Amino acid sequence: MLSRTAEGLFWMSRYVERMDNTARLLDAGRRLDALPRQDGAGSSEWTSIVIASGCSESFPDGPDSATSTTVREHLVRDETNPSSIVSCILAARHNAKAVRPSLTSEVWEAINQTQSDLKQHLNNEFDRKNLNAFLDWVQGRASLIVGAILGTMLRDDRYGFVQIGKWFERADATARLLDVKYHVLLPKVSDVGGGFDYLQWLQILRAANSATAFRHVYGRSPDAEGVVDLLVLNAHSPRSLRTALDQLDIEMNALTKGNAGLQQALLGQIKSQNQVLAQLSLEDIFARGLHEWLTDFIRETNNLAGMTAEAFGFGAPPVAEAS
């Protein structure tokens, strides 16, 4: 396969995953914002959303100035922000078009139609109601595209590059989402473990589409330990870091088959990071500090993505902003 094709498939897939994640983040922001305020509660929700989206640097006037309106603008429409939903859709389609012969018509049509329909949505003013409808639509389109990929693409290297794009992006997004909680201010220190704390964790779960899964797995109300276990260590959660690394391990195994050099340099790295995660306990994470641990994880995962790009002959991806 052409290196450029691998690159196009990889980024197409990352942008599809990112448009979904950005939509979920905005949804989480909306829910956090709607929580009843108590004395001293700040408006740090939107700031945390900006940080989690990796857009601190591109955000006009810095993340501390974030309000619902400015975040909405920057994360939905702003084409200068590579993580805005509009940018993600345009970039996914741009990459898809560049690798069109490697896609099935179902995948292409799903992506192409998304861009065509986007224009109509952008004619709307995004008030609260319209924004929800739009975010639902974005998540629906992402599901449709992912479904078309699963249902129609040959399980060859092309599929492999689509998958590693998705899992690198998801690992990054889940780690950033968990870190939101670190940046959201609680009204008082004594509120840790209290009702407000619980509500905030619940919104994080919802943004990861995992609130129901949480009850199924743990049978209790969301708390810090449970949420981190589900989204970091749980090997059955489709959004967990563990699952992302497992899947990267599997896909990379197939992609490097028959190439001893690549297996040693790249596959070895992925396997060792996956092993570390498999043996990790909640205590280890909290002992290091959740925020610190997530920051390390994000950096290491980005390094792996860069090594992957280099190994297959396409340029390193743009360096993601550390949170």
Add this chain to the structure above:
Amino acid sequence: MYNEMFRGSGLRDEYAVIDAWLKKHGPTALLDRQAEAEELFRRIGITFAVYTEGTDPDRLIPFDMVPRVFNEKEWSIVESGSIQRAKALNCFIADVYGDRNIVREGIIPEAMILNNPAYLSQMNGYRPPNDIWSHIIGVDIVRTEEDTFYVLEDNCRTPSGVSYVLQNREVMHRMFPDLFEGGRVRPVDGYGELLAAAMQDCAPPNCPGKPTLALLTPGQYNSAYYEHYFLADLMGIELVEGSDLFVEDDVVYMRTTNGPERVDVLYRRIDDDFMDPEVFFEGSTLGVPGIIRAMKAGNITMVNAPGTGIADDKSVYTYVPDMIRFYLNEEPIIENVPTYCCERPDELTYVLENLPELVVKEVHGSGGYGMLVGPTATQEEIEEFRAKLIANPTNYIAQPTLALSTSPILTPDGMSPRHVDLRPFVISGKRTALIPSGLTRVALQEGSLVVNSSQGGGVKDTWVLSDRTSHA
């Protein structure tokens, strides 16, 4: 004016199926389904970018749903005439860059070659496999009577449009399967096989085994990008950009996830000037430095070879019937449109005296730009061209306005005749052949003779009916 749907005052038998279909649905109801057809095209991704500011860059080329039909007899004229032409044109290009016998015999003046911007002296002495320079030639054919065809121009560089031929058929098949019952319409499915086989036939002398084919595109912002990936997909070959290729020791490689892979035959959809910054336009980033060296070393075949533009220039066009006689010792099966070369003083005088009846074209122009259509032009436009002709006569040719045949299209007011032309695509490898169809372009403006898609022309599905009926 000849309407292809009728013979005398009656409907032609060949159109009986279409006529019945039109009556069954009614033009209004069919027109309503136009949106459905356009949606299919858009979903497939067929768009045609036009370089005009402020327009939708992914505009659809208008599609008219009423097919155009040829019977076997008519098609045999088109087919044999186009093949004859393609053979003669390839002989001519080989001669230009070889011995120039046609010049020595006094048939074509050497100045016409040497002064032509499409002539590439760098190609002198090169001999491509099978002596085929232009593997894909689009021959633009018009018709004035049931059995009277003319060649309007030849396209020997990188003719485009074949994807529409195949996709127009595909859309008609999806929307109106009933029309194709009985199997009388000859299928167009063989194009990919035909082209891939011709490319394999022309593997370079040093090709190590089964040749690896690829298609070189300028990228997704090119107006014909859709066609590039469509054809690459159809043949199951890589669609590459210049940056995917590099030359080492005069061998061309593409960068793949498994390291460098050799490329043997390259169907390139990039203009000559941009192919190799070592030889042609230095600033080109679209092409591949060193690819001409690799070609001359016998390590890669370019489809089409550089320098083929020498054969499709409008001034060279006037000599094609002579080429057919000279190289093939045959009489032309399809005639040229009578053409006045304005560089000849007596012909210029005639042209200047008859501007309102003539079509005037730039010798090196294409795409329907920069031409004068006398009968529909205003007095100012005619005077403007008169001044241009006097100032630079060698830059122009003129032709009588032909009474081009028409084919009916759907309009909000019912069926209405519009002028059409036809571009069959002739493929040359070890043999020369074409699929039984071509690109029918239709002028959508009533009375207009300009069919170019860049000038508001549309396209139609083009049928060749088989004489054999599978269901009596």
